Amino acid sequence: MLRSISRSMIFCIILLPANLLAAAERKTADAVLVADSRNLSGIMAWWANLFNESHFYFALLTIVVVPLAGIVLGTAADVLIGRIGIDLKSRALREG
Numbered sequence: 001m002l003r004s005i006s007r008s009m010i011f012c013i014i015l016l017p018a019n020l021l022a023a024a025e026r027k028t029a030d031a032v033l034v035a036d037s038r039n040l041s042g043i044m045a046w047w048a049n050l051f052n053e054s055h056f057y058f059a060l061l062t063i064v065v066v067p068l069a070g071i072v073l074g075t076a077a078d079v080l081i082g083r084i085g086i087d088l089k090s091r092a093l094r095e096g
Contacts, residue, residue: 033055037048051058081088 035048035051037045037052040048047058050061078088
């Protein structure tokens with residue numbers, strides 16, 4: 001275990017100066033991320049404008065909406081599958 005940790009530390013020590021020098025070689029312009037909301041309307045326009053105004057609030061709202069959508073779609077699928085007669089609550093295989 002100690003040998004593995006020491007090898008990892010030596011590897012990082014050797015590569016760290018190379019990474020620092022490589023990062024300083026070229027200067028690039030910062031990318032600007034914007035959503036084109038000119039042809040959108042309704043909730044899609046609101047979502048695009050939220051993305052353009054604040055990436056933080058967009059990320060927070062996305063973190064809330066995606067799991068909620070999963071819960072709603074999963075529950076709807078369970079209800080639909082139950083309606084057509086497939087029993088997902090029982091784990092016993094009834095083959096034959």
